[in-house]
Amino acid sequence: RLDRERFVATMKEQAEIGATDGGGLHRLTLSDDDKEIRDWFAVQMEEEGLDIRIDEFGNMFGRREGTDPDAKPVLVGSHLDSQPYGGIYDGALGVIGALELIRTLNDEDVETTHPVEIVNWTNEEGSRFQPAMQGSGVWAGAHSLEEEYAKTDADGKVFEEELDRIGYRGDVPAEPQEAYEAYLELHVEQGPYLEENGKEVGVVTGIVGFTWGAVTFYGEADHSGPTPMHYRKDALVAAADVITQIRRIPSTLGERTVGTTGYVDVKPNSINIIPDEVTFTWGFRDPSDDVIEEAYQRVLQEAEWAAEREGIDWEWEERMRAPAVEFADQCVDAVQSAADALELDSMRIFSGAGHDATHMHSVCDTGMVFAPSENGKSHNESEYTSWDDCYAAASTLANAAVTLAGG
Amino acid sequence: RLDRERFVATMKEQAEIGATDGGGLHRLTLSDDDKEIRDWFAVQMEEEGLDIRIDEFGNMFGRREGTDPDAKPVLVGSHLDSQPYGGIYDGALGVIGALELIRTLNDEDVETTHPVEIVNWTNEEGSRFQPAMQGSGVWAGAHSLEEEYAKTDADGKVFEEELDRIGYRGDVPAEPQEAYEAYLELHVEQGPYLEENGKEVGVVTGIVGFTWGAVTFYGEADHSGPTPMHYRKDALVAAADVITQIRRIPSTLGERTVGTTGYVDVKPNSINIIPDEVTFTWGFRDPSDDVIEEAYQRVLQEAEWAAEREGIDWEWEERMRAPAVEFADQCVDAVQSAADALELDSMRIFSGAGHDATHMHSVCDTGMVFAPSENGKSHNESEYTSWDDCYAAASTLANAAVTLAGG
Ligand SMILES: NC(=O)NCCC(=O)O
């Protein structure tokens, strides 16, 4: 059993770094606040006597040895970066849950057959740099290190330079150094289903697939007054057309399909200039990879039609494609058994958010635990999960991990 | 007759301050570049022996006395601020035309009955701070000085502080110190009509009316993945709906009605967050004030419907309303006679852009001269008017001004 008081105190402590006035977190990946939370996390791992490794992509690992030198490690963790003006649970809950697991094993002198490693993945959020789940994606071999190093944020800052700047480009290759037994991750649900069903904990069975990308329309800047309507080549009118279709496409596909535009950049962005360059993003998710492909084709078709109507050029870039994954029975069962042993009211649930577990699925057996999100709200300062629910889910994670690690 | 070589050289000289790599100007009002062009303009006026006044809103005047102490001054000018990545003619042509008029009167020792004043108005463009034609609007009494001082740009910088910062808050009250005989302004057309009709110069008969404003939708930030479509309160979807209607409304009103969204701000602007606050602008123009009122009502109606569909709050602010104006016969006739005397091929034209002349109309008889704009293009670095056309229009201005000033 975890120490509830220490667990809650540690959750509150981490939430001070990058805290916003609105009670949330603004701890963007590779920012100064990200450096500070990483420094803090390294100290916590040192105090527990873990063997710390930082890999060349900034992923941070801490290892506690097992009794059997041949047994493969069980990896447990999540991420400490946040969304812009996001919540204090998203990511952090999974890392602090993993840290509390280690502290409890140490306090109670528990030996495990398998080594236990905990991890803080770099840039899970995918807000400042795309794609999301970038650190785990590089580590699992889904992305090339060099391509991800070269990514730039909206201000043109380069990932690799920002990683160097905060001093977290480590020496260890960003790839598994050995085979892994299992990966477990605790996270807030970020959706409404656990709450709607009155459940205390979610036994996650898989994660939706994604397509993320951006379209840019190139119109012609001109004066908004004397330019007759039929002369205009307005990049924003084309973008607005497609944004309204991104809202509409999901209702024509699957029950769980979602589609969103979260980012828009308008140039030159002056009240009396017809916009000449507008970039906006799409994001579609669904449990079926076929539906994802269909949504992707549809948004490109809509963009082509909008560009034709306006008589302008356009280009696009897919920034992320992740297949839907279904978790391994070994992990789902371990989570279910842990929830049952703790007498928690649980349900099976499919994740609508992406997680580092998406990529870990290709490395080893993978599973997840969800804590309920009040009103399903996240990526918002008012994201909320009660300490009771956080503690119940962290306890489920710890018990499942100990089962898998043979303790 | 103006000195063509000196006139072209002066146009090129002014275009160096705030020059962009693309051959345009980025000389936003109250920026460091605006300070530099103002300093330069003050030196030019001093060299001509003009009596310089800077008013408390930063409007810059230079006066050349007339022979009759009771004759009211004729005011000639335009503005030296530019759009973001705008052209080198918009505004500057009218100020340099006025300066060349003074230089020529001095060179040729011409005495005029009326005093001649030249002027550089503050913030004509209305891009950084709204409304456009702000300096002339304050001076003509259309706006209160205190309200305009308090305006802020997109970064929250306050007009009054920026005016102080560049050292151009003068001592003279921002209002006419005496009655004026007439106001004349030379400008590039910024629309396609002179070129389409093969004319060398435009005799402007009036200016369209405007409504400018901004709508803000307040949705709820949430995760773009696990949040089901029917839970969403997406401020951007509502904004996109209205932006597409702003493109559509003009075709249902008048032949010359135009409608534009030039500016959009999305918060938090992250690929995987449902936007919770989106502000965008509207701008409608038409020669009829009734059509302007109708467009204004329609855009608010569309915003209300969009907010209802999305189940979100909204607010709006009208940032500018200018009535359509028709110029005084005295001025239109003076411009027409000057064009005819110079044997230029001219036509009557109604301005689709706003100009400081809009406000001067309420102070004294007002008129304008237009030079053709290649492809009607402006508010763009590639804005272009040939030196021949610039010179022909400046000559028309000078001759019309001398007629009105009794020279
Ligand atoms: N869990 C989470 O918020 N991940 C960020 C990537 C995504 O948008 O799903």
Ligand SMILES: NC(=O)NCCC(=O)O
């Ligand atoms: N002439 C000109 O570009 N004025 C700026 C205000 C407007 O948009 O009409």
